[in-house]
Amino acid sequence: MSSSIWQFSKRAAALQSSAIREILKITELPHVISFAGGLPSPNTFPVEKIKQAVDTIMDSDEAFSALQYGPTEGYKPLREWVINLINQREKTKLTVDNVLIVTGSQQALDLIGKALIDEGTKILVETPTYLGGLQTFTQYEPEYVSIASDDQGLNPDLLSDEDAKSANFLYTIPNFQNPTGRRLSAERRKKLADKAIANNLLMIEDDPYGELDYQGHRLPSLISYAPTNTVYLGSFSKILAPGMRLGYVVGPADFIRKLVQLKQAADLHTPSYTQHIAYQVVKDGYLGDHIPKIRELYKKRCEFMLEQLAKYMPNTVRWTKPEGGMFIWVELPEHIDSTALLAIAVQNNVAFVPGETFFATNPRKNCLRLAFVTVPEDRIEQGIKTLAQLIK
Amino acid sequence: MSSSIWQFSKRAAALQSSAIREILKITELPHVISFAGGLPSPNTFPVEKIKQAVDTIMDSDEAFSALQYGPTEGYKPLREWVINLINQREKTKLTVDNVLIVTGSQQALDLIGKALIDEGTKILVETPTYLGGLQTFTQYEPEYVSIASDDQGLNPDLLSDEDAKSANFLYTIPNFQNPTGRRLSAERRKKLADKAIANNLLMIEDDPYGELDYQGHRLPSLISYAPTNTVYLGSFSKILAPGMRLGYVVGPADFIRKLVQLKQAADLHTPSYTQHIAYQVVKDGYLGDHIPKIRELYKKRCEFMLEQLAKYMPNTVRWTKPEGGMFIWVELPEHIDSTALLAIAVQNNVAFVPGETFFATNPRKNCLRLAFVTVPEDRIEQGIKTLAQLIK
Missing domain, CATH: 3.90.1150.10 (Aspartate Aminotransferase, domain 1)
Incomplete structure (x- = not known):
């Protein structure tokens, strides 16, 4: 047109x-x-807690920084909170330099597409996969290779060493995947991570649903098995409120630095206001x-x-x-x-x-x-x- | 790297x-x-008014929609407020289909670059111009043509018909430009708009500073002279608070529809929460x-x-x-x-x-x-x- x-x-x-x-x-x-x-159920939105958080911020000098421009990397206390969560849960040893706050994890997918896809770049996706991920990556004109999944999730045996070596990354949603609701089994996580390490393959691990584990029995994330080969995407949309548009990227520091440059051009930074609120809500273990x-x-x-x-x-x-x-x-x-x-x-x-x-x-x-x-x-x-x- | x-x-x-x-x-x-x-001066942030707005939202059922996913186009009452403002001020006859709410007007620049620039696409910029605009457009590899400016702003006499015809758009900041502080004179606005119409040239009119007119004597915007040739970018950053990251794009409906598709892939939508707050603040003429x-x-x-x-x-x-x-x-x-x-x-x-x-x-x-x-x-x-x- x-x-x-x-x-x-x-x-x-x-x-x-x-x-x-x-x-x-x-x-x-x-x-x-x-x-x-x-959409998540609005019955789960912590309206009272958010209201208290806003009051705390707006009644103190923090109001001025919550309303001002902020660093592209994100609000530092929130980045620290994220990296402590990941380090404790995944037994990683990452620092605040490994975290970027994004305007919802959809933005992370767009920044990653911009950072890693030229016309014809080969990328691997489990199949079926998140529609919004495909739409975003497609803008940058990759060549897709689909890896089939079954009830245990993506099957690493169907990922050839040749594809793993020649692709620029693999995009996967290991927990309660969109659209299938499937979870990648523990055994396959280990196998996939080993394959990624052996073939220098980068994995984009998108995890908006990981906390929605009905039994509260979380499996280790791919970043836990292969921290240098994994870029992990987290979100506050399903555990706090999607209308805040808050997500984060955890990955190798040089990768994060490049995403920061791209994010600066994309929207300068994620709203300070919502970042301050989210930090105020989560900092004392409310989640x-x-x-x-x-x-x-x-x-x-x-x-x-x-x-x-x-x-x-x-x-x-x-x-x-x-x-x-x-x-x-x-x-x-x-x-x-x-x-x-x-x-x-x-x-x-x-x-x-x-x-x-x-x-x-x-x-x-x-x-x-x-x-x-x-x-x-x-x-x-x-x-x-x-x-x-x-x-x- | x-x-x-x-x-x-x-x-x-x-x-x-x-x-x-x-x-x-x-x-x-x-x-x-x-x-x-x-940065704008934090002394200008309407902290009390924003606090009241948040309380009003959080004490009613509006809290649930302010915290939920929303439409990519933006919160409809805010879009209506924007288009009424533009129609009254610029004597245009635009509708809500001509407005998209964005995550700060920096995002508008990125979406416009994505929408209009292929490798080698010719674009016109006044010179000097906003650094963040250049950084964003450069990602999409345009060929720049610079149009010189003087104390009255960009000089339309220095824009050749040939360049106007062959470029995909002109990027300009007519009011109190970044970095020069200059304002495009009324005479030059008319002349530039006429040239754009005669040569089928699209103008991207970036206007974050228009309201900061010390005498309160605003000149008509380019969109007022050439509504079908202009995409106008407005911002709440300098009149409300930049930490909300709220801006808007006003332009031809088919252009806005394409930006909506691109924005959906970029971040789904601008945070509902900050859009609801901004609307609550501005709706009764507070500005x-x-x-x-x-x-x-x-x-x-x-x-x-x-x-x-x-x-x-x-x-x-x-x-x-x-x-x-x-x-x-x-x-x-x-x-x-x-x-x-x-x-x-x-x-x-x-x-x-x-x-x-x-x-x-x-x-x-x-x-x-x-x-x-x-x-x-x-x-x-x-x-x-x-x-x-x-x-x-």
Whole structure:
């Protein structure tokens, strides 16, 4: 697309407005039972605690620094908090020079794409994978190689040494993956990390859902096994509030320095105001009480949806049984196209995200993603019942 | 720069850590009199008003939407407020489809670079111009053509029809420009807009300082003369608080739609939380009382610095006499290199930004930028006196 006045760049012209997104806009109407969103439940937002944090900041001289420009790297106390968390949890020995605060972890994906992808750069993605990651990387015109996954997550045996050596990085979401809800097994984490080390492969470990582990039994992250080969992305969106747009990148110091340069050009720095609030909220261990409440709510909703799937779906339909996170991945019989199904489902006031959008290469048409955390139980039952009838 | 584990993209490898930035880091120490920063005065931050706004939001159900994911285009009431402001002030007839809220107007520059620059795309910049604009555009590898400016700002007579026709856009800061403090005259605005219309040239009108007009006598913006040829960038950083990172883009609807797609990949959306706060602060006309106080403070500081320059500088030195904004541009005798002068000045506890960084092509070495709004009067006098002695 271009006009007589300007000409869009090649990368911008290649961006298509998504037909699926247009359909999903309809699903925001209140009478639609939407399993399409990726939103956390607003019932988990710590409104009172955030209000207290804001009052503390605004009643002191900290107000002036919270409202002023700040360093591109991020608010130092928040960076220190992040690195202490990672060092304790992952047994790493990283410093504040290994952390950059970003405007939501989506920004980290964009900065990483800018930093590492030229036209034709080979990158590895597990498949299926996060749609927003694919959209962002695609702007920089990489050549994708997809690595298949199964119920234990990405299969490192299917990653050849040749691909591992020639690719610039691997993008993976080991915990309660978007869209599948799968978790990479402990054994495979070790195997993947060993392979990365042996082949000098950089791993981009995207971990927005790691804390949403229903049993509270976290597996070590890839950065724990291979700290020099891993760039770890964390987020406050699912444990605090996404409207703050706060995430972080932890990685090798020279890599972080380059991201800082790119971030300066992208938005100077993440809002000081929200960084100060987040630090004030988390600094005294509040998340230790808060996160278990989110897990409990999400576990209950997930179990309920799994029950409804078992109750209503024909036995030709399969689905994942997540141990954490926000998503269930459904595989329909081969002949059903989930994008066509969506059009009919929306007419029946039910929505989901068709699976084909989550594939970098060779999209599978017979899959779909269900999100359960924002839908009340009676509507989950009604929605699954309707979907099952349409599939039959 | 690359490592054995990853290879930086061509655009990332080309980014240099700036020697000047390294020197300026030292100048953040409290004993240094720094005229280098581009920070607004924290005395102008409406702390009480923001606190009230936050309380109003957090005490109502609005808290949940302020903390949740939001639309990429921005918070609709804030977009409506912006477009009403522009329509009233500039006599345009634009709608909410012409507005995108961004994470500070630096992000607008990055999205515009992404949208409009391929390797070798010709773009026009007034010279000197905003360093952060140049850094951002340079990532996308344009071919720059510089248009000279004088005391009345960019000179449209020096913009050839050939360049106007072949360039993809012109980047300009008509009001109290960074770094010169100059304002484009009314006559030149009209002439430039006519030339843009005649040659199908897109103008990127960056206007962070427009409200900081000491006499409160605003000239019509370029978008007022040529709405279909102009993309206007506004900011809350200088009239509210930069730590919120809030700006906006106003332009043709099809251009805005493309920026929305790019912004979705860049950071999903600008923080809902800060957008809700800003709207709550500005919606009932608060800025009408607040902005005159900022103007008064800045005018006083500017006049004071101009007096000190007249008092201490040798008569071989020239400087601009801004009618608004935050910066004074100083021209030294041709033989003085301002970057070398900075190294000596810092040893004498005074800092500024050397002029050469503000040129896309053919940098001039004998200029420098002074910022006055955050420095108390006694320190302005002391700093200018020291600089004058070093120049002599």
